Structures are given as structure tokens and as C-alpha cells.
Amino acid sequence: MLAELSGWALLVDDHPLMWEGTATVVRSALPGCEVVIASTIAGAESQLIDRAGCRLILAELNLPDARGYSGLLQLQRAAPETPIVMLSSRRDRALVEAARTLGASGFILTRDDADTVARYLRAVLEGETCFPGTGAD
Numbered sequence: 001m002l003a004e005l006s007g008w009a010l011l012v013d014d015h016p017l018m019w020e021g022t023a024t025v026v027r028s029a030l031p032g033c034e035v036v037i038a039s040t041i042a043g044a045e046s047q048l049i050d051r052a053g054c055r056l057i058l059a060e061l062n063l064p065d066a067r068g069y070s071g072l073l074q075l076q077r078a079a080p081e082t083p084i085v086m087l088s089s090r091r092d093r094a095l096v097e098a099a100r101t102l103g104a105s106g107f108i109l110t111r112d113d114a115d116t117v118a119r120y121l122r123a124v125l126e127g128e129t130c131f132p133g134t135g136a137d
Helices: 016-029 041-050 070-078 093-101 114-125
Strands: 008-012 034-038 054-060 084-088 106-109
Touching (some): 008 016, 008 041, 016 034, 016 054, 016 114, 034 041, 041 054, 041 070, 054 114, 070 084
Parallel strands (some): 008 034, 008 054, 054 084, 084 106
């Protein structure tokens, strides 16, 4: 079990209300973790270049400068060793399976409660994968 997380997590989302709520859950679930926010993939890439020690990336599926999973692929190139969890309001099995196939470490629904999200994040940081509705959550 993670006691405290050194380093930082990158949250990539273009909705301030969503990033505030998600950041609060991340800070609660992962004590000691700083949350850095970027509203675009380009902004996320800049953060990853400028700062070392990113332990986790959470990225909204739909961003202004990404189509489909292009954002996931760009983030994987920028931070190949960092687990990436996709965020979406859409519970669509095809979306979840695509994220898994493309190498995401998890898929969190924005309608999930804070305890579920916290459990998923801790599991991902312990090397597990978390995908809703596929038997892997």
C-alpha cells in the first residue's frame, strides 16, 4: 500500500471544474503528491519536458488538441515509463478496450465516486491496470 507518493501527477483536462475535483481526489488518495494541471496535450508535453519525476498522468479523452486517442499516444511518447489513466464521462466498452489495447494503465469514468477513483489510482501506481466493466476493476 502506498503511504506517501513523492513526485507529481499530471492532470490533463480542459474543464476547470473537473480538474479541481479530480485534483482534490488525487491529493487525498496519494498523500504527498503534487498535482500539476495542463489544459492541452501541448501544455502537458511542456510540463513533462520542464519537470522531472512525473509518477502518474491522468488525461481526459476529449481535448482541444487531440482526436480520439492521439493524446494518449503523444503522452506515451513524452513519458514512456509513466502510467497513463484516461478520463471520460462515456462508459463505452469500445473506448475502454481501445485505451487498454493502446497501452493505457486505466480508464476512469468521471461519474465514479471519489473512493473508487482513489482505489484505481493507488492500484495503477502499484503496477496494476484498472478498466471499468471489463473484469479488471
